[in-house]
Amino acid sequence: xxxxxxxxxxxxxxxxxxxxxxxxxxxxxxxxxxxxxxxxxxxxxxxxxxxxxxxxxxxxxxxxxxxxxxxxxxxxxxxxxxxxxxxxxxxxxxxxxxxxxxxxxxxxxxxxxxxxxxxxxxxxxxxxxxxxxxxxxxxxxxxxxxxxxxxxxxxxxxxxxxxxxxx
Amino acid sequence: xxxxxxxxxxxxxxxxxxxxxxxxxxxxxxxxxxxxxxxxxxxxxxxxxxxxxxxxxxxxxxxxxxxxxxxxxxxxxxxxxxxxxxxxxxxxxxxxxxxxxxxxxxxxxxxxxxxxxxxxxxxxxxxxxxxxxxxxxxxxxxxxxxxxxxxxxxxxxxxxxxxxxxxxxxx
Numbered sequence: 195x196x197x198x199x200x201x202x203x204x205x206x207x208x209x210x211x212x213x214x215x216x217x218x219x220x221x222x223x224x225x226x227x228x229x230x231x232x233x234x235x236x237x238x239x240x241x242x243x244x245x246x247x248x249x250x251x252x253x254x255x256x257x258x259x260x261x262x263x264x265x266x267x268x269x270x271x272x273x274x275x276x277x278x279x280x281x282x283x284x285x286x287x288x289x290x291x292x293x294x295x296x297x298x299x300x301x302x303x304x305x306x307x308x309x310x311x312x313x314x315x316x317x318x319x320x321x322x323x324x325x326x327x328x329x330x331x332x333x334x335x336x337x338x339x340x341x342x343x344x345x346x347x348x349x350x351x352x353x354x355x356x357x358x359x360x361x
Numbered sequence: 362x363x364x365x366x367x368x369x370x371x372x373x374x375x376x377x378x379x380x381x382x383x384x385x386x387x388x389x390x391x392x393x394x395x396x397x398x399x400x401x402x403x404x405x406x407x408x409x410x411x412x413x414x415x416x417x418x419x420x421x422x423x424x425x426x427x428x429x430x431x432x433x434x435x436x437x438x439x440x441x442x443x444x445x446x447x448x449x450x451x452x453x454x455x456x457x458x459x460x461x462x463x464x465x466x467x468x469x470x471x472x473x474x475x476x477x478x479x480x481x482x483x484x485x486x487x488x489x490x491x492x493x494x495x496x497x498x499x500x501x502x503x504x505x506x507x508x509x510x511x512x513x514x515x516x517x518x519x520x521x522x523x524x525x526x527x528x529x530x531x532x
Contacts, residue, residue, distance in 0.1 A: 229426065230458070297456040297481025301424065301492050308490065313386050314509040315429065316491055 208346045209253025215246045218356035229298055234289045242277060243324040243355035248317040251310040255343055258336040259308040265332045268325045277321040328354045384518035390504040396486040400476035403459055408451060408476055417526045418449045418498040422489050424457060425465040430493040433511030438470040440514035447527035456481030
């Protein structure tokens with residue numbers, strides 16, 4: 195099942211471009227299986243909704259990527275919970291996932307915090323507990339080296355996790 | 362030893378002045394010592410960054426699954442053919458197997474050679490901001506510049522930057 199990707203291009207106002215593309219369990223399984231991840235890890239990965247994010251800071255100032263300031267909200271206004279790096283690190287430890295797989299997984303995830311310099315791109319997945327319906331992303335970005343600049347707010351509506359039941 | 366240090370200082374002054382105007386996407390670093398890097402390539406030949414003291418080194422981290430890395434590799438391959446001889450290029454593949462790397466490089470950039478960070482732990486120590494990432498290590502083994510994401514290394518501003526780091530000696 196393919197769900198259209200969503201793009202918020204705010205170049206005219208703030209100089210940032212944010213693109214999201216939710217992945218199906220099949221896509222996630224194919225990617226990590228091809229890199230030798232053990233079955234126990236694949237099972238956990240396919241029970242998660244991964245949203246691939248690409249972001250480009252085209253402004254002339256620092257833009258702060260801080261996932262703690264991103265909110266995923268379902269149709270009923272409830273928060274869609276995120277699985278952060280600490281969750282995955284603990285799970286990989288428990289499952290005995292090899293170091294190479296842990297490293298690859300880590301580099302495929304969006305950083306928790308990053309001071310994005312002018313012209314700097316960043317990309318990676320955000321892991322969510324799969325919501326059963328559509329959801330939205332409200333992402334807030336501080337700007338300026340010391341976060342002294344104007345805050346940027348990006349809202350992406352009508353997101354969904356491919357392969358999950360849509361109500 | 363003192364003479365060598367003086368010569369290195371002079372070389373750093375000259376090259377840093379020439380590299381003052383940075384091409385897009387390059388940032389200056391604070392000059393902290395580069396983390397250790399000693400890895401083998403596909404043929405089992407080991408490269409130790411510590412043994413490359415005395416010259417600038419371009420350390421490039423990449424992986425075959427990373428889209429921006431794949432897009433950047435042709436530019437690196439082209440740059441590698443024309444880069445100053447005094448600038449060493451050290452490529453590090455992050456956490457892939459030798460079979461994966463061999464099959465990928467053979468089809469995309471057969472002239473490039475890479476070191477293999479099989480378990481990804483060397484990359485972790487370097488803490489790149491993402492993949493791809495390119496660090497520039499000065500002749501004293503200190504981190505001086507970082508390229509943010511993939512860059513067109515074979516284009517004018519980047520070529521001039523690389524030549525500025527390691528100018529060819531006049532005969």
